[in-house]
Amino acid sequence: MIRKMEERDVAWACELDALLFPDAAWGEEEMREAFLPGRRFIVAEKGERLGWAAMDVRGARAHILSIDVEPRSQGQGVGSSLLFSLLSSARKLEKGRCVLEASCSNAPALALYEKFGFRAKGRVRGYYPSSDAFIMEKDLD
């Protein structure tokens, strides 16, 4: 099940992010921006919480901010479900475009995004503390 993130999820989501990205994790204050207008923060759950994802929407531009899946649940379709859900809500944007940044060294994430039709449009040096990032884009139709 995919549902909206709630206040009670914030500490768990930050903890998972710190586990997955020790040098660039979201803080709890930043995570609370989840509840601002234009933000879509979601949680995948099946008995327990399996992962979360975040998107910011401004005008016709949707920006995927994060997708985190619990290590024990990776490779089982959770990331795909989260991305599918974000893209479904972004498709309501007329002539919309979806963008994201992904580490050039993150093969699983790059494969996931390419599978969903994202293509690398540029590279930002030093975007993450230890790697460059690809800027990836997808037209929404």
Ligand SMILES: CC(C)(COP(=O)(O)OP(=O)(O)OC[C@H]1O[C@@H](n2cnc3c(N)ncnc32)[C@H](O)[C@@H]1OP(=O)(O)O)[C@@H](O)C(=O)NCCC(=O)NCCS
């Ligand atoms: C990247 C991540 C979100 C993918 O989520 P997931 O639930 O593991 O992925 P899924 O099971 O839905 O797999 C979807 C596709 O992703 C790619 N993928 C997933 N795991 C992969 C791996 N270990 N190696 C290569 N490709 C992989 C494949 O293209 C896969 O499609 P396939 O099953 O048809 O081969 C997840 O591994 C994760 O949380 N990683 C750590 C955090 C992270 O890097 N987030 C992305 C930040 S940009």
